Amino acid sequence: MSMTISDIAKMAGVSRATVSGVLNNNPNVGKKTKLRVLAIIEKYNYKPNEVARALARRQTGLIGLLVKDISNPLYSQIALGVEDACGKEGYSVIMGNSQKDHDRQIANIGLLKRRRVDGLIIFPLQKGVDHSHIRELKKEAYPFVLLAEIPGIEADLVRADDENGAFEATRHLIQIGRRNIACVTGPVSAMASDRRLDGYQNALVQANIKLRSEYVIRGGWRYEHGYHAGKKVIRMKTLPEGVLCYNDSVAIGLIRALVEHGCRIPDDVAVIGFDGAPVTSFLQTALTTVAQPAQEIGVKAAELLLKRITNKDDNVIPEKIFLETKLIVRETCGVQAAKTHESVLK
Amino acid sequence: MSMTISDIAKMAGVSRATVSGVLNNNPNVGKKTKLRVLAIIEKYNYKPNEVARALARRQTGLIGLLVKDISNPLYSQIALGVEDACGKEGYSVIMGNSQKDHDRQIANIGLLKRRRVDGLIIFPLQKGVDHSHIRELKKEAYPFVLLAEIPGIEADLVRADDENGAFEATRHLIQIGRRNIACVTGPVSAMASDRRLDGYQNALVQANIKLRSEYVIRGGWRYEHGYHAGKKVIRMKTLPEGVLCYNDSVAIGLIRALVEHGCRIPDDVAVIGFDGAPVTSFLQTALTTVAQPAQEIGVKAAELLLKRITNKDDNVIPEKIFLETKLIVRETCGVQAAKTHESVLK
DNA sequence: CTGAAAGCGCTAACAA
DNA sequence: TTGTTAGCGCTTTCAG
Numbered sequence: 001m002s003m004t005i006s007d008i009a010k011m012a013g014v015s016r017a018t019v020s021g022v023l024n025n026n027p028n029v030g031k032k033t034k035l036r037v038l039a040i041i042e043k044y045n046y047k048p049n050e051v052a053r054a055l056a057r058r059q060t061g062l063i064g065l066l067v068k069d070i071s072n073p074l075y076s077q078i079a080l081g082v083e084d085a086c087g088k089e090g091y092s093v094i095m096g097n098s099q100k101d102h103d104r105q106i107a108n109i110g111l112l113k114r115r116r117v118d119g120l121i122i123f124p125l126q127k128g129v130d131h132s133h134i135r136e137l138k139k140e141a142y143p144f145v146l147l148a149e150i151p152g153i154e155a156d157l158v159r160a161d162d163e164n165g166a167f168e169a170t171r172h173l174i175q176i177g178r179r180n181i182a183c184v185t186g187p188v189s190a191m192a193s194d195r196r197l198d199g200y201q202n203a204l205v206q207a208n209i210k211l212r213s214e215y216v217i218r219g220g221w222r223y224e225h226g227y228h229a230g231k232k233v234i235r236m237k238t239l240p241e242g243v244l245c246y247n248d249s250v251a252i253g254l255i256r257a258l259v260e261h262g263c264r265i266p267d268d269v270a271v272i273g274f275d276g277a278p279v280t281s282f283l284q285t286a287l288t289t290v291a292q293p294a295q296e297i298g299v300k301a302a303e304l305l306l307k308r309i310t311n312k313d314d315n316v317i318p319e320k321i322f323l324e325t326k327l328i329v330r331e332t333c334g335v336q337a338a339k340t341h342e343s344v345l346k
Numbered sequence: 347m348s349m350t351i352s353d354i355a356k357m358a359g360v361s362r363a364t365v366s367g368v369l370n371n372n373p374n375v376g377k378k379t380k381l382r383v384l385a386i387i388e389k390y391n392y393k394p395n396e397v398a399r400a401l402a403r404r405q406t407g408l409i410g411l412l413v414k415d416i417s418n419p420l421y422s423q424i425a426l427g428v429e430d431a432c433g434k435e436g437y438s439v440i441m442g443n444s445q446k447d448h449d450r451q452i453a454n455i456g457l458l459k460r461r462r463v464d465g466l467i468i469f470p471l472q473k474g475v476d477h478s479h480i481r482e483l484k485k486e487a488y489p490f491v492l493l494a495e496i497p498g499i500e501a502d503l504v505r506a507d508d509e510n511g512a513f514e515a516t517r518h519l520i521q522i523g524r525r526n527i528a529c530v531t532g533p534v535s536a537m538a539s540d541r542r543l544d545g546y547q548n549a550l551v552q553a554n555i556k557l558r559s560e561y562v563i564r565g566g567w568r569y570e571h572g573y574h575a576g577k578k579v580i581r582m583k584t585l586p587e588g589v590l591c592y593n594d595s596v597a598i599g600l601i602r603a604l605v606e607h608g609c610r611i612p613d614d615v616a617v618i619g620f621d622g623a624p625v626t627s628f629l630q631t632a633l634t635t636v637a638q639p640a641q642e643i644g645v646k647a648a649e650l651l652l653k654r655i656t657n658k659d660d661n662v663i664p665e666k667i668f669l670e671t672k673l674i675v676r677e678t679c680g681v682q683a684a685k686t687h688e689s690v691l692k
Numbered sequence: 693c694t695g696a697a698a699g700c701g702c703t704a705a706c707a708a
Numbered sequence: 709t710t711g712t713t714a715g716c717g718c719t720t721t722c723a724g
Contacts (some may be wrong), residue, residue, distance in 0.1 A: 003454045032646070047456070047459065047460045048460060049401075049462060050460045050462065051397060051400045051401050051406060051461065051462050053402055054397045055395075055397050055398055055401050061398060061461075062440070062461075067631040070416065070422050070425055070429070071419065071422040071423050071425075071426050071428070073417065073422075076416050076417040076419075076422045079416055079417075079441070080415070080416055080417045080443060083416070083441060083443050083445070084445075085444075087442075090457075092440050092457065092458070092461065093440065093441060094408070094438050094439065094440050094441075094443070095425070095429060095440075095441050096429075096438070097426060097429050097430070097433075099430075110393070111436075111438065112438070113393065114394060114395065114396045115397065115408075115438065116395060116396065116397050127499065130543050134676045138507050150365075150374060153643065222624075223624055223625065223627070223628040226628075227628060244362045249625070251627050252625060252629070253628050255630065256628045256629070256630060256632075259630050270480070278568075278569055279569065279595070279625060280597060282572075282573060282599050282602045283571075283602070283629065284601065284602060284605050284629070284631065285630065286602075286631040314560055
């Protein structure tokens with residue numbers, strides 16, 4: 001197979017320890033020997049075996065990223081941020097899709113632990129399921145960062161401030177004169193879903209608008225879910241004048257359903273999505289959306305995790321990082337096409 | 347730290363070798379001892395250290411996936427397929443985003459090799475750049491599968507049949523009576539871009555339609571690129587009656603630009619995208635698209651790679667797998683809304 | 693069927 | 709400054 005440290009040591013006429021010193025930039029290796037060793041390494045294009053290093057050092061330089069579905073644009077943006085921040089520090093990331101399957105997430109965590117990843121970034125599945133595997137991580141002081149709260153578990157966390165995002169979005173609908181405002185929630189299992197619902201309700205309350213339960217529609221996270229929610233909206237006795245959706249996909253599906261029934265956006269119904277997916281500004285009716293800094297979430301999570309890995313102080317207080325969302329107002333809330341168009345170009 | 351095989355051996359009153367045998371389902375371990383060892387393993391919840399195993403076995407159970415940008419829906423779908431197929435066989439996947447940066451892809455390959463991943467799945471960057479790192483992989487007989495051809499390198503490959511996809515799409519435009527048909531190409535560096543252009547041109551030639559170079563617009567792969575291409579289309583002396591786009595994002599951006607200028611889709615211009623992104627069926631004017639079996643590409647690539655890893659015969663002839671695309675005709679080609687709508691629901 | 697011994701390729705005290 | 713000596717935790721002949 002390929003060269004080993006012993007080969008290099010032999011050729012350079014030094015011990016393996018010395019070569020190891022050179023490899024790790026150990027300051028107490030003579031300048032001359034270092035140069036000589038380096039030359040040999042270069043000449044034979046020797047590359048240290050990271051597996052062996054990992055075993056000896058008891059750290060792999062690997063971090064695990066567990067999300068539900070990497071094909072969800074939000075998660076893939078987060079993954080990008082994670083990978084970027086990790087790559088800068090020489091860490092590689094192993095991904096694990098749990099495909100919405102709780103058992104699979106548990107199995108994945110087990111595998112990654114056996115692989116001795118130095119830490120984990122986890123988007124926990126559903127509320128109301130058994131989270132003892134996460135609790136166990138905590139007990140073992142295995143470094144990890146969550147991307148969503150788990151009730152009853154105090155741990156490092158990075159996420160967007162959903163509630164405020166939904167609040168501001170709803171307030172904006174009110175400001176442009178809408179009063180009958182509906183909300184399409186996400187999956188019941190998602191904590192973000194509840195928080196956004198809270199933000200929506202708080203905004204209504206603050207504006208003295210009565211909450212109407214028929215305006216809260218259980219949705220989901222995909223286009224289809226939005227489409228079906230749209231069908232429900234159509235059938236309402238009084239059509240809402242504004243709808244806040246769980247995410248952009250839901251908003252897009254919803255708009256499709258409304259438009260199919262001759263509903264005009266935004267004249268009849270104003271619509272707001274969530275996430276800030278790139279596509280939103282290029283839709284035929286550009287979508288107003290609450291943008292989340294997805295990539296930054298990934299970066300921050302990775303940085304926090306690497307910090308935990310590096311200073312392995314036990315018993316630090318968990319850090320909770322909430323990143324601001326940003327309301328981007330576009331045509332589905334009445335902005336002129338020309339204006340969107342400008343923003344598209346810049 | 348955690349338990350080791352020695353601990354288990356001690357507690358079970360056997361040697362480490364025996365425990366190892368149990369762990370690996372080695373047939374010649376007595377049933378009784380096996381059960382006893384298993385009980386101890388269970389009791390102490392012992393999990394073997396995969397790093398140590400990897401070192402001893404000279405295989406990590408890791409495979410590397412190198413794509414340009416995991417946040418591109420097409421790649422994330424592929425990644426999903428790869429992860430799925432690998433997971434089934436107990437392999438984990440390390441991802442590496444090259445961010446369109448060639449040096450970074452090279453560095454990533456280097457790192458993954460040092461980490462001793464058992465194989466690589468690579469979406470090679472650009473044509474016309476130096477591919478000696480890939481050539482080196484081949485020389486070393488390091489298992490890898492490509493997701494796009496590299497001129498001059500014979501290697502295992504899995505990709506969609508772009509040319510035929512573009513051909514059929516163009517033919518469809520002709521069949522619905524369009525003759526002035528434009529083509530928005532992808533990035534010049536992408537091989538798929540050329541192949542799709544070929545398919546487009548072949549279809550025109552077959553229908554005895556003169557190729558007009560002004561109808562070939564250099565585009566890109568993102569919404570913005572499509573938007574700008576749309577602006578160019580608008581300025582043409584004779585507006586094309588149909589446009590084949592490099593991918594769905596480009597098509598969406600293009601449509602936005604056309605619609606901004608009062609162009610009616612599909613009455614004035616019919617549009618076809620490529621990839622089959624989920625969003626396409628939910629757009630206000632549902633997009634006709636050439637769907638690629640992205641996830642299947644990932645699965646097939648992983649399966650092929652694992653096959654190579656397993657039967658390490660040297661000198662096998664490279665396998666080239668081309669997966670069929672599927673034209674999904676929708677409103678941007680004149681299908682009635684009601685019809686799309688049905689397909690949306692199913 | 694089980695155990696002893698050697699080794700995977702590298703790091704890390706500790707001596708020299 | 710360099711080399712010696714032990715491992716890291718597991719697998720794998722090869723005897724017994």
